[in-house]
Amino acid sequence: MVAFMPPPMVALAQHPMVPQPYTVCGVRRETYDTFTLELESKQTAEFAFAAGQFNMLYVFGVGEVPISISGNPTQPNVLIHTTREVGVVTRAMRKLSAGDVLGVRGPFGSHWPVEQAAGADLVIVAGGIGLAPLRPALYHIMAHRERYGNVILLYGTRTPADILYKKELKQWQAGFRLPVYTTVDRAAGAWPGSVGVVTTLIPRAPFDPRNAVAMVCGPEVMMRFTARELEKRGVKPENIYVSMERNMKCAVGFCGHCQLGPTFICKDGPVFRWNRIEPLIAVREI
Amino acid sequence: METLEAILAQHPFFDRLEQRHLDLLVGCASNVRFDAGQFILREGEEANHFYLIRHGKVVLEIFAGHRGPITVETLDDGDIVGWSWLFPPYRWRFDARAVEITRAIALDGKCLRTKSEQDHDLGYELLKRFARIVEERLQATRLQLLDVYEVRS
Numbered sequence: 001m002v003a004f005m006p007p008p009m010v011a012l013a014q015h016p017m018v019p020q021p022y023t024v025c026g027v028r029r030e031t032y033d034t035f036t037l038e039l040e041s042k043q044t045a046e047f048a049f050a051a052g053q054f055n056m057l058y059v060f061g062v063g064e065v066p067i068s069i070s071g072n073p074t075q076p077n078v079l080i081h082t083t084r085e086v087g088v089v090t091r092a093m094r095k096l097s098a099g100d101v102l103g104v105r106g107p108f109g110s111h112w113p114v115e116q117a118a119g120a121d122l123v124i125v126a127g128g129i130g131l132a133p134l135r136p137a138l139y140h141i142m143a144h145r146e147r148y149g150n151v152i153l154l155y156g157t158r159t160p161a162d163i164l165y166k167k168e169l170k171q172w173q174a175g176f177r178l179p180v181y182t183t184v185d186r187a188a189g190a191w192p193g194s195v196g197v198v199t200t201l202i203p204r205a206p207f208d209p210r211n212a213v214a215m216v217c218g219p220e221v222m223m224r225f226t227a228r229e230l231e232k233r234g235v236k237p238e239n240i241y242v243s244m245e246r247n248m249k250c251a252v253g254f255c256g257h258c259q260l261g262p263t264f265i266c267k268d269g270p271v272f273r274w275n276r277i278e279p280l281i282a283v284r285e286i
Numbered sequence: 287m288e289t290l291e292a293i294l295a296q297h298p299f300f301d302r303l304e305q306r307h308l309d310l311l312v313g314c315a316s317n318v319r320f321d322a323g324q325f326i327l328r329e330g331e332e333a334n335h336f337y338l339i340r341h342g343k344v345v346l347e348i349f350a351g352h353r354g355p356i357t358v359e360t361l362d363d364g365d366i367v368g369w370s371w372l373f374p375p376y377r378w379r380f381d382a383r384a385v386e387i388t389r390a391i392a393l394d395g396k397c398l399r400t401k402s403e404q405d406h407d408l409g410y411e412l413l414k415r416f417a418r419i420v421e422e423r424l425q426a427t428r429l430q431l432l433d434v435y436e437v438r439s
Contacts, residue, residue, distance in 0.1 A: 033437065086437050128435040158435040185430050187357050192385070194360040195345065197429045204364060219434040225425075 016252045019058045019103025020044075022079060024096050030082060030164050034129060035094055036070070039079040039104065046076040047104075050111035051136035052243060052271045056251050057081065058103030062092040066248035066266070068133035069107060073140055079104065082132040082164065108251040110271045112137040112215050113241060114144075121149040121207040123235070125226050127156050127198055127218020131164045133243050133270075134217050138172065145177055150207050153180045156198025156222070160184050160191045181205065198222065202229040209234030216274075217243040224281065227274045240274035261286050290315050293391060297338060299366060299415055307408050310401060314394040320344075320384035326367060327382045333370035334396040339363055342388025347381045355381065359423070369416050371395030 014020055026038035037057075041047065049069050058064040065087070071080030085091050096102065114137050122141060126134050141151055153172070157163050163182060172178040181201045183194035194201070198218075214230050216223050223242045230240055246258035246265040253267035261280040263269065269277075280286065291312045294300050300308065318337070320326055326337060326344060337344075343362055347355040358380065361367055370378050372395065402409030 084437070156435075158433070162435065183360070185433070185435070189354065191357070194343075194362070195357045196359045197426050199429065200426050204362070221429070221432060222434045225429055 014105075016105060016108075017250070019056070019064075019105050021101050022104045024098055024100045024102065025078065027094075027097060031162055033086075034082060034084045034164060036080060036082040037093065037096065038071075039081070039102070040077070041079075041104075047079045047107075048076050049073060049107035049136075051114055051140050052111035052133060053107035053109050054133070054248070054251075054270060055079070055081065055104050055106030055108065056248070057089075057093065058105070059089050059092045059096070060101075060103065063089040064103070064105075064249075065089045065093075066108075066251060068243070068270075070132040070135045071139075073136050074143060082129070082135075084129050105251060108248075108266055110269055112243075112271055113213065114140045117213040118144075118147040119149065119211075120239075121212040122151040123202075123205065123207050123212055123214040123230070124151070124153045125155075125198060125202075125214060125216040125218070125230075126153065127222040127226075128158065128162060129164065130216075130218035130222075130243070131155060134215060135165065135168075137215060138178070142172060142178060149211065151178055152205055152207060153178055154198055154201045154205060155180060155182045156184070156201075156218070157182075158185050160187055160193070179206070197225070199225050199229040202226070202233055212239060214240045215243075215271075216240065220245070220281065224278075227278065237275035237278070238273055241271055242274055242277060243270045244272055244277060245270065259286075290317070290391065293340070294338075297364070299338065299419075303411060304407075307405075307411060310405075310408065311393060311398070314397045314401075315391050316394075318390050318392045320388045320390070322384055322386045325381060325383050326388075326390075327378045327380075329378050329381050331378050333368060333376045333378045334394065335392045336366060336368040336371055336395050337382075337390040337392050339365050339367060340389045340391065342390070343385045344382050344388055345385050347383060349381065359426075360385075366416075366419055368395075369420060371399070372412070372416055 022039040022041050025040045028036040051073055054066050054068045056064050057067050067081045067083050070082040083090050085094050169180050173180050183196050187195050212235050214235055216226050227240050244265050248266040249255045249257040251266045253264040258265040345357045346359045347357050350356050367382050
């Protein structure tokens with residue numbers, strides 16, 4: 001049994017409702033519809049955050065959206081976000097280039113239990129763009145690999161063209177320090193990997209369910225099925241963590257846009273224990 | 287070297303099977319090996335065997351005209367390939383192709399069909415075990431059909 005303490009929060013340096021100006025220092029295309037922004041501040045040298053937290057990114061004159069931080073927590077001099085072009089703000093964000101300025105509020109929310117999971121096997125399950133919020137946790141885990149038992153990454157995407165961070169996945173695999181099992185829902189022709197949903201990787205994945213912590217991020221349906229499969233394998237629900245997504249606006253629990261029953265996803269989450277969030281997901285009226 | 291009986295007895299698919307049934311299965315089993323690219327079974331052909339993959343990787347494909355072969359699922363170590371041998375008209379509905387050297391145990395489904403008619407306990411045990419695989423793959427297919435990663439803006 002892995003004992004957990006409530007995750008500590010990373011304190012905000014500024015007023016939570018006031019965006020700080022950050023300058024774009026790099027834009028990288030990841031896949032056909034995802035990109036990574038690298039940001040730096042001329043006012044603060046470092047942006048401390050915990051793996052799993054998110055920021056509110058404000059494209060001036062367009063709007064503000066919550067985006068998970070996907071950079072390395074041990075390299076806080078550059079703030080990194082990977083996102084997908086899905087709406088007006090993220091499309092405008094994609095058009096930014098080096099030297100442009102956007103507003104940043106954060107970091108907000110709870111984080112992955114990377115410290116508390118020391119000694120356990122770690123099962124990281126990502127679906128699609130869900131790998132981005134997990135990447136900071138993977139950086140932490142790889143930097144402290146000796147603290148954990150077996151660590152595996154199970155990654156599912158729609159097609160091979162949707163796979164994020166291909167270069168890093170190969171690096172993480174090297175030397176079997178982090179076995180990565182990738183599967184896609186659809187593939188044609190030359191794809192040499194697995195085809196099938198990510199849940200099908202769980203039954204034979206090499207971890208001890210009695211002493212495993214799972215961190216899951218992806219579409220909500222995928223997380224539900226994944227959590228069930230993990231439980232079927234024997235992982236305790238209190239050792240399964242998921243990152244929830246709702247319509248975050250204020251990010252500090254004032255506005256109620258992201259309220260899910262008695263919880264605010266922005267303030268109490270986005271990372272939740274499965275046994276806490278599962279009963280709420282099941283209520284269709286909320 | 288592991289005997290066929292030991293391999294079958296240790297496989298989760300045959301967990302808690304009565305010894306008499308296991309003995310019967312061993313009598314219907316043989317070791318097989320497929321090279322990378324070799325078809326294990328082809329759509330439309332008679333379905334008279336099923337396979338337990340020991341080591342390797344197999345893709346289930348359907349040939350879709352000008353789109354060529356489309357992979358619908360990948361199967362790995364420990365997976366079972368083929369259940370059409372159990373249901374009329376006993377014809378394969380998909381192609382199965384090894385994508386790397388694959389070692390498997392082939393079980394003679396035609397023989398097992400006959401034995402199951404004579405011994406309903408055996409038939410029930412086999413149906414229960416295959417129904418579970420069918421259910422798992424149906425659930426996975428439904429999730430696949432949901433296309434959960436689709437962009438919804």
